[in-house]
Amino acid sequence: MNPDTDVLVREMGLRDGLQMISTFVPxxxxxAWIRAELDAGVxxxxxxxxxxxxxxxxxxxxxxxxxxxxxxxxxxVMTLVPxxxxxxxxFALGVHVVDFVVSVSRTHNLKNVRREREASLExxxxxxxxxxxxxxxxxxxxxxxxxxxxxxxxxxxIAVDEVRRCAAFLAEAGAEEIMVADTVGYADPKQVREVFxxxxxETGALPVAAHFHDTRGTGLANVSAALDCxxxxxxxxxxxxxxxxxxxxxSGNIVMEDLCFMLDSMGLRxxxxxxxxxxxxxxxxxxxxxxxxxxxLARAGLxxxxxxxxxxxxxxx
Amino acid sequence: MNPDTDVLVREMGLRDGLQMISTFVPxxxxxAWIRAELDAGVxxxxxxxxxxxxxxxxxxxxxxxxxxxxxxxxxxVMTLVPxxxxxxxxFALGVHVVDFVVSVSRTHNLKNVRREREASLExxxxxxxxxxxxxxxxxxxxxxxxxxxxxxxxxxxIAVDEVRRCAAFLAEAGAEEIMVADTVGYADPKQVREVFxxxxxETGALPVAAHFHDTRGTGLANVSAALDCxxxxxxxxxxxxxxxxxxxxxSGNIVMEDLCFMLDSMGLRxxxxxxxxxxxxxxxxxxxxxxxxxxxLARAGLxxxxxxxxxxxxxxx
Numbered sequence: 001m002n003p004d005t006d007v008l009v010r011e012m013g014l015r016d017g018l019q020m021i022s023t024f025v026p027x028x029x030x031x032a033w034i035r036a037e038l039d040a041g042v043x044x045x046x047x048x049x050x051x052x053x054x055x056x057x058x059x060x061x062x063x064x065x066x067x068x069x070x071x072x073x074x075x076x077v078m079t080l081v082p083x084x085x086x087x088x089x090x091f092a093l094g095v096h097v098v099d100f101v102v103s104v105s106r107t108h109n110l111k112n113v114r115r116e117r118e119a120s121l122e123x124x125x126x127x128x129x130x131x132x133x134x135x136x137x138x139x140x141x142x143x144x145x146x147x148x149x150x151x152x153x154x155x156x157x158i159a160v161d162e163v164r165r166c167a168a169f170l171a172e173a174g175a176e177e178i179m180v181a182d183t184v185g186y187a188d189p190k191q192v193r194e195v196f197x198x199x200x201x202e203t204g205a206l207p208v209a210a211h212f213h214d215t216r217g218t219g220l221a222n223v224s225a226a227l228d229c230x231x232x233x234x235x236x237x238x239x240x241x242x243x244x245x246x247x248x249x250x251s252g253n254i255v256m257e258d259l260c261f262m263l264d265s266m267g268l269r270x271x272x273x274x275x276x277x278x279x280x281x282x283x284x285x286x287x288x289x290x291x292x293x294x295x296x297l298a299r300a301g302l303x304x305x306x307x308x309x310x311x312x313x314x315x316x317x
Numbered sequence: 318m319n320p321d322t323d324v325l326v327r328e329m330g331l332r333d334g335l336q337m338i339s340t341f342v343p344x345x346x347x348x349a350w351i352r353a354e355l356d357a358g359v360x361x362x363x364x365x366x367x368x369x370x371x372x373x374x375x376x377x378x379x380x381x382x383x384x385x386x387x388x389x390x391x392x393x394v395m396t397l398v399p400x401x402x403x404x405x406x407x408f409a410l411g412v413h414v415v416d417f418v419v420s421v422s423r424t425h426n427l428k429n430v431r432r433e434r435e436a437s438l439e440x441x442x443x444x445x446x447x448x449x450x451x452x453x454x455x456x457x458x459x460x461x462x463x464x465x466x467x468x469x470x471x472x473x474x475i476a477v478d479e480v481r482r483c484a485a486f487l488a489e490a491g492a493e494e495i496m497v498a499d500t501v502g503y504a505d506p507k508q509v510r511e512v513f514x515x516x517x518x519e520t521g522a523l524p525v526a527a528h529f530h531d532t533r534g535t536g537l538a539n540v541s542a543a544l545d546c547x548x549x550x551x552x553x554x555x556x557x558x559x560x561x562x563x564x565x566x567x568s569g570n571i572v573m574e575d576l577c578f579m580l581d582s583m584g585l586r587x588x589x590x591x592x593x594x595x596x597x598x599x600x601x602x603x604x605x606x607x608x609x610x611x612x613x614l615a616r617a618g619l620x621x622x623x624x625x626x627x628x629x630x631x632x633x634x
Contacts, residue, residue: 151620153620153621154621155622156620156621156622156623157622184620185617186582186620188579188582188583189541189544189579189583190582190583190584191582191583214613215613215617216575216578216579216613216614216617216620217537217572217575217578217579217612217613217614218537218575218578218579218582220534220535220537220538221537221538221540221541221579223538224506224538224541224542225541227506255534258533258534258535261533261534261535262505262506262533262534262535262538265503265505265507265508265535266505266506266507266508267507295534296531296532296533296534297533297534300502300532300533303468303470303473303501303503303533304470304471304473305472305473305474306473
């Protein structure tokens with residue numbers, strides 16, 4: 001990847017989008033959704049979460065979805081794990097990327113995974129050891145996510161220094177990527193610059209990813225600010241799925257299609273075919289209802305005479 | 318205004334929001350809407366358009382709305398004019414700001430006002446003369462808007478140099494503000510930087526305003542890019558009114574409430590009370606239907622523990 005021209009956009013909808021939706025999406029539909037996005041050029045997809053199925057029945061098929069997604073050629077399969085036990089399930093399948101998440105907000109971490117933040121951070125060390133003991137070093141990448149890094153429903157603003165210190169801990173412990181998340185959609189571009197600059201100063205050559213929610217409309221503005229800081233990995237979800245706490249149509253994660261349009265329009269290459277990506281909306285729409293999906297590009301369509309970044313690059317050579 | 322801390326946000330909904338809506342909003346409702354926003358702290362509102370009422374019956378009450386809005390203390394009343402004839406109607410009332418608009422896209426200008434772009438540009442000179450002849454110099458401010466400056470449905474991308482040259486012409490002719498508009502919502506943050514830097518290099522000390530549409534979700538990202546360039550005047554509309562070409566809920570202008578939230582969150586002061594602004598949505602909603610209004614903040618509410626920019630500034634002193 002060339003940081004001047006290439007951006008990695010990752011689909012979170014099957015995990016972050018579905019985790020709060022009680023309607024069970026059939027396993028075959030999940031796989032069709034993954035396949036449709038892979039066919040559109042999405043190369044990295046978080047396909048499920050290894051949480052106890054009793055807590056989130058939506059992920060009762062975590063093993064099957066993961067195994068079958070891993071059979072799809074060209075796809076990097078990512079799964080979320082909330083703790084060592086979840087990680088062990090992922091390691092048993094040899095998942096390509098294990099995404100461990102801890103909340104920077106102590107209160108949020110307690111509410112979310114019922115343990116102290118420091119206990120979760122220490123857990124990551126054990127996850128690294130377990131990965132290495134399973135002989136997966138160099139095969140299973142360990143990503144570490146900082147949830148509520150840009151604000152928390154319980155604690156409000158989070159001190160930048162807390163984010164920086166958690167990032168440093170995880171990098172030191174062996175994380176191969178740091179993901180900084182605005183879990184509740186509180187962030188603004190100025191804050192994004194402050195937080196990402198602090199994290200990037202701490203993490204050196206380690207890739208840093210941004211995970212924004214569009215709860216208050218600032219999602220793509222925050223992406224633009226993170227791009228300015230040099231971030232080139234972004235999480236999103238098809239149709240902005242993930243906003244079921246609010247009214248239908250309220251977006252959760254930033255909308256994948258709108259993100260890809262903005263990046264492409266800026267001349268950054270995602271490798272994703274916008275028309276195919278838009279067509280993929282039909283799959284979750286069929287199971288969750290079209291009103292569950294938001295997205296400006298889906299309503300308005302591409303600009304007339306639109307040339308993709310690749311077409312424009314070709315035209316100037 | 319201090320450019321480090323203050324931003325002027327202007328309501329366009331009564332003009333840009335209503336111009337394509339066939340449902341006539343009663344004059345009293347328009348005035349109640351203006352009053353509610355003024356009460357929320359909005360200091361500059363485009364209240365109507367002096368187009369021929371035969372073309373747009375929504376503005377049959379242009380004179381009455383303007384006259385009565387001008388009686389409201391503390392409000393700067395702006396009206397759009399497409400040509401000299403419209404400007405003369407505005408001058409007859411001594412309107413505070415007359416907003417003349419020309420399309421940078423030649424095709425769009427022909428379709429929109431049925432004349433060559435150069436004829437429209439020349440018209441602006443006559444508008445300046447007419448204003449001065451009416452003894453309104455120093456009383457009626459002349460703003461000049463560049464429509465389709467960031468893309469056109471007919472022509473696609475617009476050359477930056479065309480925008481720059483139009484801006485230079487209008488500045489030379491006596492414009493007291495240049496407004497750069499993404500009329501059809503094609504812009505991305507990279508393009509915004511290029512276009513605004515080119516215009517700002519041309520206009521010197523003249524204020525430059527940004528008028529973005531959120532048709533493809535990039536509105537606030539474009540605001541953030543324009544802020545980086547030093548722009549401190551932004552047009553928006555309550556509930557993003559103006560998107561009636563598309564499905565209900567598709568936004569036209571950037572959403573006023575979301576814009577004010579983002580700016581405030583970044584520590585920039587708009588002088589606008591977010592709760593009062595949100596409450597003002599009830600007025601257009603009553604006449605146009607709640608589904609006509611979009612907006613993320615209206616759905617999600619303010620973050621918990623949210624402190625306004627003013628409160629945060631006070632807390633640190």
